[in-house]
Amino acid sequence: MATSQAPGEGPVRPVSVSLHEGTIAALKARTGKRGMSAYVETLIQRQLERDRLRELIEDAEAEHGPVDQAAVDAKRTLLRSDAAGSADAA
Numbered sequence: 050m051a052t053s054q055a056p057g058e059g060p061v062r063p064v065s066v067s068l069h070e071g072t073i074a075a076l077k078a079r080t081g082k083r084g085m086s087a088y089v090e091t092l093i094q095r096q097l098e099r100d101r102l103r104e105l106i107e108d109a110e111a112e113h114g115p116v117d118q119a120a121v122d123a124k125r126t127l128l129r130s131d132a133a134g135s136a137d138a139a
Contacts, residue, residue: 056094061086 066089068076080088110116 056097057090 076085076088106116
């Protein structure tokens with residue numbers, strides 16, 4: 050029986066994907082030919098994390114109702130002012 054691996058775990062094995070030539074060229078320019086796999090692996094892991102976070106948010110909103118945008122904006126302002134204060138102190 051196969052064991053399900055979490056993203057980023059388990060042995061590495063080659064797979065085939067189809068990409069547009071322009072995407073491949075941009076990828077090679079950014080990573081070099083030998084860094085492509087690691088770059089793509091990181092991107093996929095990040096997207097999977099974002100997908101899961103979106104699912105958690107949707108579940109929470111289904112249970113508790115939509116997020117109060119004013120409260121989110123207030124917290125965002127507070128976090129940004131704390132970050133600005135930390136940068137000024139440095």
